[in-house]
Amino acid sequence: MYLHGTSRINKLGHLEIGGCDTVDLAQKYGTPLYVMDETLIRDRMRQFVCAFQNTGLRFRVAYASKAFSTMAMCRIVDEEGLMLDVVSQGEIFTALSAGFPAERIYFHGNNKTPQEIEFALDAEIYLFVVDNFDELMLLQAIAKEKQKRARVILRITPGVEAHTHQYIQTGKEDSKFGFGLESGQALKGVELALTCSQLDFMGFHCHIGSQIFETNAFSATIVKMSQLIKTSYERWGVLTQIFNTGGGFGIRYIDEDTPKSPQDYVQVIASTVRTYLSDLPLIPEIWVEPGRYIVGEAGTTLYTIGTVKEVPGIRKYIAVDGGMSDNLRPALYQAKYEALIANRATEPATEMVTIAGKACEEGDILIWDIPLPGVQSGDIMAVNCTGAYNYSMASNYNRVQKPAVVFVKEGTAEIVVKRETLQDIISHDHIPERLIPKKEKVTI
């Protein structure tokens, strides 16, 4: 397994992250447990900022909080000075509750409800990324009623197909997101936005998908978007203030993955912007909004191995005490992961096994065919690269409790999300009066 960030094997032959022995963490906090390497998270944010500083362009780096949103995470994003991309009232509420400044929050989503728009306007967030015509009109109407103004940028689907799983390709013309570029919707959107009395049109956004390695998908997108930016200027004299080029930068889940560095991505984005937009009176402020690249490799999930089942001549299933409820990605996207036995990390692999979750679903397999040392019930398994879209997509399927999350740094571990309790599991249930069991009549 590739060791990311501060992960290393210590003198005891145990996996250590952030200076904390993961076997101790499993014992102290229980399993499954999400362990987040705070140093790596902060490094990643700084790498993007530093890469942009070298370009000489005006820029903003945002964190896409959908990848992993908790109050402690929002504190880190705030301390590092990044913007925060949110997609729901829940994410805004999390950020505000953590003391994250509203003027660095901006709001995405293809179906923001009137309540969410009202909430965001009242909170005075920085801007709205408007996804479609209906939302434009809704935002204008609500802002007018409240006598407020809102900055907007339009989300554009540039018609670029990135090489990634079809469920996480979002830049295709046939997408639920955004104003289509090729259909002419994008220009119509600008025209309409300019007529909205309460809206300040600031520019454009595009996002072509997630877990993308090739930089040419990003440059192809910027070339297409540049045309839109120029046409808007020529037609209406509109100077694009903000050009948000999205997130989607791929990470190394398995050995075969070949991610680029933030410098590589930013360099391609910046040079394409310069080539295609330098002749405008103003080069827009360039934004990026990575999620996975910031937190993905920083996360490791610890599990305890339970049952071992051999299907003679076919395969050996090793079951862990979590699965699709804490990591939906293998079941949803056939995503691949690597793992090691945290308490015997130096032992050589001796057999090929399959790691199964405990959910009542045949498809709940975390890793097919992975070489490991002979494992026993009670061993601690560490699956890495689980920082993005794992905790944030976790569920209570089968009424399992969501795991705790700890941040580790320089030998210290701190809880940032408590493990759910059985009481939490039933805390929203309600039994109507008529279904409450009647006390049996006592006959004398």
Ligand SMILES: Cc1ncc(COP(=O)(O)O)c(C=O)c1O
């Ligand atoms: C609009 C938008 N921005 C940013 C992201 C973050 O993507 P990633 O986590 O791949 O960087 C996503 C998710 O794909 C997204 O839909």
Ligand SMILES: N[C@@H](CCCC[NH3+])C(=O)O
């Ligand atoms: N949830 C997806 C990525 C989608 C990101 C949001 N558009 C994943 O785990 O890879």
